[in-house]
Amino acid sequence: MDKPELRRRVLTARLELSDPERREAARGIREGLLADPRVTMAGTVACYWSMGSEPATQGLVYALWKHGATVILPVLRPDSDLDWAAYEGPDSLRPGPRGLMEPTDARLGVDAVRRAALVLVPALAVSRATGVRLGRGGGSYDRVLARLGPNAPSIALLYDGELLDEVPAEPHDRPVSMVATPGGLVTL
Ligand SMILES: Nc1nc2c(c(=O)[nH]1)N(C=O)[C@@H](CNc1ccc(C(=O)N[C@@H](CCC(=O)O)C(=O)O)cc1)CN2
C-alpha cells in the first residue's frame, strides 16, 4: 500500500469513531502519558494542538502546563517547516492556516524544538518494527525529527489499530521512539 492510500484508510477509520470512542481513546492516551516520569519530568515538552479527528491533545497540553512544564506548540510556515511558540493558557491560541489553532506567543524559531526533553508527534500510523511514521504529507515532522538528537524521546499519538506491521517508508522518513495508544505507551 502506498502513502496516500494508507492516509485515506486511516482518516476514514478515524471519521467512523463515535464521540464517546474518541473521548475514551484520548483519555487513555492522556493518562498513559501523564503516568510516565519521562513525560512529567520533562521541563520543556513539544506538543501540538489536535484538530479534526486526531486524538485530542487539549487536556494533555493543559495538564502539562498546569503541572509547570513549558509546552511549545508548532506554527506552520509557508514551506511546511515548523516554527514554535509557548502555550500560555487557553487564551493563547488563535486560528491559523489549514484549520489549525496556533499559539500567539513570541516565535522561538525552528530550532527551539531541540530544547524539548520530549517531543509529542501527530501521526496517522507508525511501524511497530521500525518506528517510521506516516504523517499528513507535508514532511513537517520529518524535518523536526531530523533536528533532534538521537536520544531525544519522540512519541506519536495513535488510536488502537494504527500501530502497524508495515508502513511505507522513504529515505527521508524519521522514526519515533515510542507511541502512546489508548492502552498505554509502547517503546519501539
Ligand atoms: N494538530 C496538528 N497540528 C499540526 C500538524 C498535524 O498533523 N496536526 N502538522 C503536521 O505536520 C503541522 C501542520 N500540517 C498540516 C498539514 C496538512 C493539513 C491538512 O491537510 N489539512 C486539511 C484539513 C484536515 C482536517 O480538517 O482534518 C486541509 O487543509 O484540507 C493540516 C496540517 C503542524 N501542526
Ligand SMILES: Nc1ncnc2c1ncn2[C@@H]1O[C@H](COP(=O)(O)OP(=O)(O)OP(=O)(O)O)[C@@H](O)[C@H]1O
Ligand atoms: N528534511 C527535509 N527537508 C525538506 N523537505 C523534506 C524533508 N523531509 C521530508 N521532506 C519532504 O516532505 C514531503 C512529504 O514527506 P512525507 O510524505 O514523508 O510526509 P509525512 O512524514 O507523512 O508528513 P509530516 O511529517 O508532515 O507529518 C516530501 O516531498 C519530502 O521531500
